[in-house]
Amino acid sequence: MSETQKARMLEGLAPRPLMPGNPYLPMPARVREIITETATIKTLRVVLEGEGAMERFHFEPGQVAQLSVFGVGEATFVINSPPSQKDYLQFSIMEVGEVTHALHNLSVGEQIGVRAPLGNFFPYEELRGKNIFFIGGGIGMAPVRTIMLHVLEQAKDYGSISLLYGARTPKDMSYQYELDDWLNHRDLHCTLCVDKAPEDWPHREGMIPNVLKELAPSPDNSVAVLCGPPIMIKFTVEALLGLGFAAHDILTTLERRMKCGIGICGRCNVGSRYVCTDGPVFRCDDIQAYL
Ligand SMILES: Cc1cc2nc3c(=O)[nH]c(=O)nc-3n(C[C@H](O)[C@H](O)[C@H](O)COP(=O)(O)OP(=O)(O)OC[C@H]3O[C@@H](n4cnc5c(N)ncnc54)[C@H](O)[C@@H]3O)c2cc1C
Ligand code: FES
Numbered sequence: 001m002s003e004t005q006k007a008r009m010l011e012g013l014a015p016r017p018l019m020p021g022n023p024y025l026p027m028p029a030r031v032r033e034i035i036t037e038t039a040t041i042k043t044l045r046v047v048l049e050g051e052g053a054m055e056r057f058h059f060e061p062g063q064v065a066q067l068s069v070f071g072v073g074e075a076t077f078v079i080n081s082p083p084s085q086k087d088y089l090q091f092s093i094m095e096v097g098e099v100t101h102a103l104h105n106l107s108v109g110e111q112i113g114v115r116a117p118l119g120n121f122f123p124y125e126e127l128r129g130k131n132i133f134f135i136g137g138g139i140g141m142a143p144v145r146t147i148m149l150h151v152l153e154q155a156k157d158y159g160s161i162s163l164l165y166g167a168r169t170p171k172d173m174s175y176q177y178e179l180d181d182w183l184n185h186r187d188l189h190c191t192l193c194v195d196k197a198p199e200d201w202p203h204r205e206g207m208i209p210n211v212l213k214e215l216a217p218s219p220d221n222s223v224a225v226l227c228g229p230p231i232m233i234k235f236t237v238e239a240l241l242g243l244g245f246a247a248h249d250i251l252t253t254l255e256r257r258m259k260c261g262i263g264i265c266g267r268c269n270v271g272s273r274y275v276c277t278d279g280p281v282f283r284c285d286d287i288q289a290y291l
Contacts, residue, residue: 007272023262026068026113027053031106032088037174040095041139042104045081045088046112054086058117061124061147062253062281065116066261067091067103075099076258078280079116080142082149089114092142092174118261119280122147122225122251131159133217135236137166137208137228141174143253143280144227148188155187159221162189166208166232169194170201191215208232209239219244225251234291237284247285254279254287 033045048054059079068074081090095104106112124147132151136144144163151158163182167173173192182190193204193211204211208228217224224240226233233252240250256268256275263277270290273279284291 004266004269004272011272013272013278024115024260026066026074026115027057029089029112029114031108031110031112034106034108035177037092037176038172041092041174042095043080043090043092043174044103044106045090046114047088048114049111054088057089059083060117060121061150062119062121062143063117064119064261064280065089065091065114066118066258067099068113068115069099069102069106070111070113072102073099074113074115075103076118076255076261078143078146078253080146082146082153084150084153089116092139094139115261119276120278122150122281124151127151127223128157129159129221131218131220131222132161133222133224134161134163135165135208135212135224135226135228136163137226137232137236138168138172139174140226140228140232140253141165142227144225145175147225152185152187160189161187162191162217164191164193164208164212164215166193166195166211166228169196170198207235209235212236212239213243216243219246219249223249223251227253230255230291237288237291247288248283250284251281252284252287252291253281254290 028049029046031044032047035043037043064076064078066074067077077091079089080092093100093103095101134144134148193206197205224245226236254275258276259265259267261276263274268275
């Protein structure tokens, strides 16, 4: 037994799930729409093929998919459309290497493979009645988008709902076509910030942790949900702890390279936890040592 498996048993973590059928077999899907978000990020809207396939497919906000480009490989992406969107599944993809390059070069109508849904999800039922402060940095806005839209659909069940979305420059902001809706949404307090602002930028200037300290959300009956690059998560968690948020009330997603996506290969471990089955959503008190 591997050291990770021993540590998992000692911590009482769930054994790997038994999945029906062949868990490595991707579902066929077709690209329906491509949106160029920024110089490095594209959004793909894809439709599962087969009669009733989209209606039968269920996922929870925060769950991920392994997308495969045939002949190239497979990589992990969060499904960033809300579960109520039954026409397509949306993925926002930053080009960093081979698979993401191939995904960026797809055309509308081309076929890809989808293994999903994988991983855990944001515990939105447990968060009912609480104030939720969403924080998205760069491509990290993708997982925040799915849970935020899901929560906004049931806004009356939650306290105040806020979003702080930051990017390097205005041109690095994804979902530009939705920002006005978010800024004017009656149930959302939305703040946008960029590290370096041009003169005509009407929103905040500054790094996310600093803008967060200026906004100073109250930790009372509140949870923070944040996703972004590792360095942003580290300093934003520090800022939230400084504002009085308990580590248990800070939820984040972790990225580790995945292979099997189903808790078998041991590739994605964070201590004794697997990002693919115990995550990608974690409460900070469980993973603080790894931030
Ligand atoms: C749970 C989860 C959710 C994710 N969601 C998204 C998403 O919604 N949108 C998105 O754009 N990306 C997301 N990613 C990251 C994405 O999976 C990687 O960028 C992708 O696998 C890179 O594949 P590639 O073949 O293009 O790059 P590779 O050729 O494999 O790598 C290129 C470079 O990126 C680095 N890299 C690759 N994968 C990772 C990783 N997981 N973490 C850190 N560095 C990495 C490599 O070290 C290398 O420097 C997610 C990852 C995980 C684990
Ligand atoms: S990707 Fe294989 S155990 Fe997580």
